[in-house]
Amino acid sequence: MSDDDAASIVGRLLDTREEFIAVLIDEMRARIPELDHDAAIVRLLKASVSENVVSGMNSLMHDGEPGSVEAPDSALSYARALARNGVPLSALIRAYWVGHSRSTDLIFQFGAQVRADVRTEVVAVLVRRNTTWLDEVTSQVARAYEVEREAWLSGSQGLRRRVVGDLLDRKPITAEQAERVLGYGFDGVHRCVLVQTTGVPRAADAVVEALRLGSRARAHLAVELGDGVTAVWLTVSDPAETTIAAGGLPPALVAIGNAEPGVEGFRRSYRQAERVRLVLTTGEGGAPAGVDGRPGWARFSELTPLALMVHDVDEVRAFVRRQLGELAGSDSRVEVLRETLWAYLCARGSVTATAAALTMHRNSVQYRVERAVELLPGQALPDPAHDLQTALDAARWLGAAVLA
Incomplete structure (x- = not known):
């Protein structure tokens, strides 16, 4: 040879x-x-x-x-x-x-x-x-x-990660055993928030504190999961959405689950936040303004259909292109039309409310909506428009990953 x-x-x-x-x-x-x-x-x-x-x-x-x-x-x-x-x-x-x-x-x-x-x-x-x-x-x-x-x-943080992981995975550990290790009770209503940061020292701590204050949490649990991701559970008295005071917070991806009761709610809210985090990390390019106008912050309650779909990006891409047709294009002109139509649907079809939200003249909104509709399959708004709204959400959050 x-x-x-x-x-x-x-x-x-x-x-x-x-x-x-x-x-x-x-x-x-x-x-x-x-x-x-x-x-x-x-x-x-x-x-x-x-x-x-x-x-x-x-x-x-x-x-x-x-x-x-x-x-x-x-x-x-x-x-x-x-x-x-x-x-x-x-x-x-x-x-x-x-x-x-x-x-x-x-x-x-x-x-x-x-x-x-x-x-x-x-x-x-x-x-x-x-x-x-x-x-x-x-x-x-x-x-x-x-x-x-x-x-x-190793160490106390490792033990906390292990206990939380066992609890989430339904391994043989009771809520009482977990409470002793974590110092966190499971009998209340829990909201899970996943905070992902990159390179800024103590950035997650600042976001966690803002979340704690904004939710008026009776208790909170923060556990580092790895690769810049911190899981935060907040025990809330009011299940209404968490509000975050204005102020200079470090850049972060923040995925917020619903407030859910008991141990099962602890798990369910985590799964919801994890799905939202997948939306945030799948998107290519800058994330749009989300919770309280903050880029990279998103709630499960606002993105539920997309969050449930995002694990299969190929299917989401096909869905977006099927729903949007030519409006799934990636050029800047189409992006402007798509964003206007999204705002119009969020305003429940009110041109006046859309104009106020976008700080535009009513006539400009009307023109853009008409041009956007012309690019849709069938050149008409579907009724109901739930699937169209979800496709527009996917285009906003996932960007080039799902656009033509």
């Missing part, structure tokens, strides 16, 4: 690299539900798969000594992120075996085009090298995961 024989197969593998990476990512997310996480974690998955594929293909060109293969930095970062988010190590290792299986299939496929007299030897060598790479890299990412997980769960 010559190096040229192996190089010919590796060359074909490299030619299909981008397509192969896309297929792997889709298959991993479909076969391993734990990896189909929020947008930030999925971005890390994509980076990890991309660098692993390049590393793995390069390793096929030579027999490496034990310990000579280094896992890509992005692969280690992804493993640590999964550890901080409570994704089991088994899910990560399964992903590597999916990649190994698919890459082995390609080696056999392209190996069939090598000269018959060396084919078996060439394929055997490449499969062995591929398996060696898998063994080396999975050992390193598993170690990175375990070290990160151990550090993350």
